[in-house]
Amino acid sequence: MSPPARHPDAERVTADVFQQRPTRIRVDLDALAHNLKTLRAHAGVPVMAVVKANAYGHGLVPVGRHLQAVGVEQLGVAFLEEGVALRQAGVTVPILVMGGIFGPQASELIQHDLMITVSSLDKLRLVEAAAEALGRRAQVHLKIDTGMERIGVHARNAGPFIEAAVASAWCDIRGIYSHLARADEPDSPATAQQLERFLDACAHFERLGAPMPQRHLANSGGLLWFPRTHLDLVRPGIALYGVMPDPALPSPLPLRPALSLRSQVVYFKVVPKGHPVSYGGTWTPDVDTRVITVPIGYGDGWPRALSSRGEVLVRGHRRPIVGRICMDQFMADIGPDGSAWNEDEVILIGEQDGHAIRCEDVAAAAGTIPYEILVNLNLRIPREYTGGV
Structure with missing residues (x-):
């Protein structure tokens, strides 16, 4: 039996859907x-x-x-x-x-x-x-x-x-x-x-x-x-x-990071005091707090080692990743008084409102080297390019 014919627009539709993903890498x-x-x-x-x-x-x-x-x-x-x-x-x-x-x-x-x-x-x-x-x-x-x-x-x-x-x-x-x-x-x-x-x-x-x-x-x-x-x-x-081989060493040259990694808030909720978050219940808030969900996980190459150790930028504030990072999502605590809306930008690597999270910072939090952070970001994450000739 012959396989079903592929619709001529299927590849274009797949590409369009791929580009709609809120998580993306930007290369300068x-x-x-x-x-x-x-x-x-x-x-x-x-x-x-x-x-x-x-x-x-x-x-x-x-x-x-x-x-x-x-x-x-x-x-x-x-x-x-x-x-x-x-x-x-x-x-x-x-x-x-x-x-x-x-x-x-x-x-x-x-x-x-x-x-x-x-x-x-x-x-x-x-x-x-x-x-x-x-x-x-x-x-x-x-x-x-x-x-x-x-x-x-x-x-x-x-x-x-x-x-x-x-x-x-x-x-x-x-x-x-x-x-x-x-x-x-x-x-x-x-x-x-x-x-x-x-x-x-x-x-x-x-x-x-x-x-x-x-x-x-x-x-x-x-x-x-x-x-x-x-x-x-x-x-x-x-x-x-634009990344240093060793996170502990400052660059002796004025190099510029070429890669940023960003996503968006896809869910917001109030988590009551004492209610554990994510697999295994490894993190529990000690007060009522506000938690956002971000659609990227270890299935994209975002290290599971950042569970309850990493940080993200939301509205110019550093916010801690809480609970275990999942295959496709993770949660971050924006605090009892924090504010965020669905589709707000979340910076994992890069700058926002005068604050920055470097690849070297991510590596240090994950207990690894910057090389591993970069090369593990896989092809499930769309890449877009700015500048150039």
């Missing part, structure tokens, strides 16, 4: 452009903007397109599919896929003109075989492990690896890089140690009489606090979006 593209310019000026070298994990929750394709339009030199992603999505969206700047690769991915990476992270001799041979089979040269970055213990050849063993890459008949070395493990700790000596190991590995190019490829080491923390790590290229991730 002008803030992104400002942050890119600020970070580039601070580093004094070109920028590879990291847009993995849906551009840290901001939207992979819109952010990638915008960064290209404002002149970013390169983009960095984690996985093949992210690079392919950008290429299919018309993004043409160089894109490095930074994650580990396997099997047939090598051919796909080459065919989509994506730069490949080669992290071992075995991976080098895999990429060479794929390139030869396609009759097309592969563009690669060599990954050196200087202390992360994730992927990459240990710096102390880098000589034979680099020599083999230089001699490769099918690979063009576009870069060599490593990743800093503790750059969000400005007082840690680990970053200086990693830098020295990396530079020792890079010196093999000079010993071989080969041209030095683009060296890159600095993530957001390295860019902000360790100028010696800037080298030939920097790779800002979270700082590009």
